[in-house]
Amino acid sequence: MRVTESKNFRYGIIEYFYAISDHISKHFMQNEAIWLELFSFLNINAEEKDPEIRNSSLNIFAGIINNYGNEYTPAIWQKVLEDIYLKSFDKIFEVYFNLLREEIKIKSLPDTPEYILSLKDDFDLLKKAKE
Amino acid sequence: MNNQDFESISLQWQETIKILIQSFNKILNKYLTYKEKTPAIVEKIYEKSFYLFRITNKSIFNEVSIVIKNLLNSNLLTTRKKQTLLEEIEGWLKRNKNQGQAVHDMMNVIIMVSDDPTFTTDRVNFELILRIYIEIVYFAAFSTEYSTYFYNLELMCKAFMKKLFTINVLNEGLAMEIKEVFVKCLPELLVTKVINKKANETSNIFLHLFFDELENSIMTIEVAHLKKLFCSLFSIMTLKNPQYFSLIENEGQCLYISFIRRFKSVSEKIIASGEQGYIDMILEIVLEKFSLITDPYSLKSLKFKEEMVKQEFQIAKQIVLYYLTNQNSIDPSKMPVQKLCKCLKQLNIAYVRLEQTYDLKVEAEVSPENQFSTVIFNHLHKILDSGKDNALTLRVLELLLELFEDFSQKLESCTASTKLSVH
Numbered sequence: 001m002r003v004t005e006s007k008n009f010r011y012g013i014i015e016y017f018y019a020i021s022d023h024i025s026k027h028f029m030q031n032e033a034i035w036l037e038l039f040s041f042l043n044i045n046a047e048e049k050d051p052e053i054r055n056s057s058l059n060i061f062a063g064i065i066n067n068y069g070n071e072y073t074p075a076i077w078q079k080v081l082e083d084i085y086l087k088s089f090d091k092i093f094e095v096y097f098n099l100l101r102e103e104i105k106i107k108s109l110p111d112t113p114e115y116i117l118s119l120k121d122d123f124d125l126l127k128k129a130k131e
Numbered sequence: 132m133n134n135q136d137f138e139s140i141s142l143q144w145q146e147t148i149k150i151l152i153q154s155f156n157k158i159l160n161k162y163l164t165y166k167e168k169t170p171a172i173v174e175k176i177y178e179k180s181f182y183l184f185r186i187t188n189k190s191i192f193n194e195v196s197i198v199i200k201n202l203l204n205s206n207l208l209t210t211r212k213k214q215t216l217l218e219e220i221e222g223w224l225k226r227n228k229n230q231g232q233a234v235h236d237m238m239n240v241i242i243m244v245s246d247d248p249t250f251t252t253d254r255v256n257f258e259l260i261l262r263i264y265i266e267i268v269y270f271a272a273f274s275t276e277y278s279t280y281f282y283n284l285e286l287m288c289k290a291f292m293k294k295l296f297t298i299n300v301l302n303e304g305l306a307m308e309i310k311e312v313f314v315k316c317l318p319e320l321l322v323t324k325v326i327n328k329k330a331n332e333t334s335n336i337f338l339h340l341f342f343d344e345l346e347n348s349i350m351t352i353e354v355a356h357l358k359k360l361f362c363s364l365f366s367i368m369t370l371k372n373p374q375y376f377s378l379i380e381n382e383g384q385c386l387y388i389s390f391i392r393r394f395k396s397v398s399e400k401i402i403a404s405g406e407q408g409y410i411d412m413i414l415e416i417v418l419e420k421f422s423l424i425t426d427p428y429s430l431k432s433l434k435f436k437e438e439m440v441k442q443e444f445q446i447a448k449q450i451v452l453y454y455l456t457n458q459n460s461i462d463p464s465k466m467p468v469q470k471l472c473k474c475l476k477q478l479n480i481a482y483v484r485l486e487q488t489y490d491l492k493v494e495a496e497v498s499p500e501n502q503f504s505t506v507i508f509n510h511l512h513k514i515l516d517s518g519k520d521n522a523l524t525l526r527v528l529e530l531l532l533e534l535f536e537d538f539s540q541k542l543e544s545c546t547a548s549t550k551l552s553v554h
Contacts, residue, residue: 051143055150062154069161074169077162081172085158086179092151093186096144103141 007050014045014056021064025071032076038064039080043088047095054092061085145190152183152194156201163205173207184219200240217244221263335389342393349397354408358415364390365420385435391442398446402453410453417447 021038028034042064045057065080072080159176162168180202187195199220203213224237241263349357401409418424423443 051147054147058147058150058154062157065158066161069158070165072165074167074172077165077172078169081158082175086175089151089155089179092144092147096148099137099141099144102137 007053010045010050010053011056014042014053014060017042017060018063021068025068029068029071030073032073032079035072035076036079036084039084043084046088047091148191149194152191152198155179155183156194156198159198159201163201163207168207177202177208177212181216181219184216184223187223196237196240200243203240204243217260217263224263335386338386338389338393342397346397346400349400350404350406350409354412357409358412361394361412361416362420364394365416385438388435388438388442391439391446395442395446399449402449405457410450413446414450414454417443417450421447423447 017038024031024034024038039061042057042061046054046061048054048057069077159180162172162176180198183191183195184199199216202208203216208216220237220240241260244260345352352360398413401413421443423440424447
């Protein structure tokens with residue numbers, strides 16, 4: 001019961017971010033720090049264990065950008081995207097790939113994840129070489 | 132953690148991955164409309180999209196294909212980067228022919244790309260699209276899930292054919308690319324008929340779409356390109372595969388019949404136009420490519436041979452009659468006269484052989500006075516009677532002598548009107 005209540009409370013908070021973003025857009029539209037704070041919070045939730053919380057965080061993250069993105073300065077875009085969203089993007093994929101690795105170990109399976117992993121490794125190597 | 136828990140967690144993360152890609156797409160769409168784009172962000176978006184495409188599998192392909200579609204449809208990327216993405220798509224299609232739904236999604240991407248002028252006006256890009264297109268047509272031929280994607284394949288073919296002709300590639304000397312499509316696709320599609328009946332429908336649809344577009348723009352295509360194109364089509368539609376023809380259940384499935392019927396309507400259009408160069412080209416094709424003339428014996432063993440003979444014969448007859456009724460357009464010093472005479476001779480030989488040896492009534496429905504030999508003979512008589520062109524008259528006389536043996540029977544019935552001519 002408590003778990004459910006706690007979940008509902010957290011959903012409520014995440015949903016509330018739409019209203020907050022609306023308020024920020026009216027009063028602090030060009031304030032980089034406030035926007036970054038808001039997105040950082042959403043981002044933390046995007047890596048949560050609870051699937052519903054992380055999924056709705058991702059949806060709300062994109063929803064807010066969709067609502068106000070045209071009014072952001074290039075600097076806000078740069079930071080929100082590079083420092084926050086894409087980092088989370090990599091982390092979520094990392095978790096997913098680790099799970100696939102486990103799956104291969106547990107089930108001694110299959111071609112597709114192996115293939116994906118090999119591609120990912122290739123890509124990581126390329127990325128490192130580039131850096 | 133037991134297996135069940137693990138599977139459930141894995142599925143939950145898979146769902147998150149889908150939502151993550153959807154959110155990425157939403158952000159991408161917003162950035163496309165953003166006015167102060169920076170190269171660094173564009174590079175990041177490209178890098179991540181490329182990454183998504185490389186790791187994509189069946190479960191997330193739908194989401195990824197939407198990202199790729201949006202990216203290719205935008206002006207965010209340079210042509211070079213779009214090209215790299217398309218090359219990746221080509222490689223992906225080669226590796227994943229069995230992933231029906233994903234290939235279906237890819238078709239949508241290609242339909243969209245074929246509307247992008249960046250890709251259809253540049254030769255290198257055009258070839259790239261063409262190669263991807265071929266991969267998809269192959270897929271349609273081999274896929275067991277084919278019927279599900281049939282509608283989309285047809286749409287894609289239409290979009291592609293339209294593009295092919297609107298950019299007037301034939302005039303730009305890209306006729307070879309079209310030839311390549313046919314050379315690569317159609318024979319394989321024909322062979323797969325044995326495995327997959329639907330494949331033949333693909334070939335037929337492909338063929339009809341091609342001719343629909345061709346007929347609309349035929350007189351804008353250079354004669355030399357058109358001839359090359361028709362010659363390669365005839366070479367592909369070879370009749371020397373009796374096994375294939377014997378497997379066909381009805382006439383409508385026979386690709387060669389579909390092809391020769393469409394060729395007939397094209398040749399009718401060309402004859403009606405009165406454009407001498409184009410008409411000469413049709414005559415050359417009749418002489419060089421028609422089985423009726425080059426190898427009438429090959430028809431004997433084929434199924435639906437009567438329909439094939441009938442179609443080829445009618446085209447040949449129309450073209451011969453054109454020349455006979457428009458003698459003024461014939462320049463005796465040029466090749467058409469020689470070719471016309473050869474055509475008449477060959478046609479007559481084939482006619483006699485087919486009627487007598489194979490018992491094929493090639494003109495069963497035509498009244499005796501309108502039959503081929505009678506009509507031809509009467510025309511030749513008129514030419515001789517007019518006597519206005521000595522060279523032509525002489526050639527016609529020679530021809531009549533050459534034909535004399537084969538025509539002897541018919542000749543007897545026409546003696547009254549042709550006495551003077553023969554002697």
